[in-house]
Amino acid sequence: MVRFNNPCFLLILGFLLSTSESVRFDLPSGQTKCISEDIKSNSMTVGKYSVVNPDEAHPLPDTHKVTVRVTSAYGNNYHYSELVGSGQFAFTAPEAGDYMACFWGPDHNPPITMTVDFDWRTGVAAKDWSNVAKKGQVDVMELELKRLYDTAISIQEEMYYLREREDEMQELNKTTNSRMGWLSLLSLFVCLSVAGLQLWHLKTFFEKKKLI
Numbered sequence: 001m002v003r004f005n006n007p008c009f010l011l012i013l014g015f016l017l018s019t020s021e022s023v024r025f026d027l028p029s030g031q032t033k034c035i036s037e038d039i040k041s042n043s044m045t046v047g048k049y050s051v052v053n054p055d056e057a058h059p060l061p062d063t064h065k066v067t068v069r070v071t072s073a074y075g076n077n078y079h080y081s082e083l084v085g086s087g088q089f090a091f092t093a094p095e096a097g098d099y100m101a102c103f104w105g106p107d108h109n110p111p112i113t114m115t116v117d118f119d120w121r122t123g124v125a126a127k128d129w130s131n132v133a134k135k136g137q138v139d140v141m142e143l144e145l146k147r148l149y150d151t152a153i154s155i156q157e158e159m160y161y162l163r164e165r166e167d168e169m170q171e172l173n174k175t176t177n178s179r180m181g182w183l184s185l186l187s188l189f190v191c192l193s194v195a196g197l198q199l200w201h202l203k204t205f206f207e208k209k210k211l212i
Helices: 007-017 129-136 140-208
Strands: 020-028 032-039 044-051 066-071 077-084 086-092 097-104 113-122
Touching: 020 032, 032 113, 044 066, 044 097, 077 086, 097 113
Parallel strands: none
Antiparallel strands: 020 113, 032 097, 044 086, 044 113, 066 077, 066 097
């Protein structure tokens, strides 16, 4: 079992392994923009999105609505909202891979451009620590210990996940090298066969012409 004795190292590495992505992007009407996130299995992921109101003095206009879909690498649907100004999703990933959040802007005439705020968190970063503190009535030190513990568990799971991915890549490399070896032998056989046929054809041609 891997042990880490430095709390600072745990915090820094935990934040690196647990993704927290907050972006703002422009979405023209009639177009689609997608954001992908590599999530390992059994990891918690939370996302929040909202369309920026162009005029805060008035409600969000109906023209500034988007359709949002979140899918896995295998095409499974985990969230879908049609023509909304804001929303959120949360689920535990049952399968590892690249998850995709796609935003569609409906067609408008004349065309418009919407601005979307999107916050996507996975792993330890997806946990609502302020809510944990309120529910559990814990002090600052205990909350920090809980955070460190979850970070350590996340690090260990991430290491196992990376090790599995490494084994998969090594197996893929072995398979590819084996196939390339057989392909090289096949290419050599074809070249030798073509050379033999050319020699036979030339010999036959010269014999017919009585040159040899």
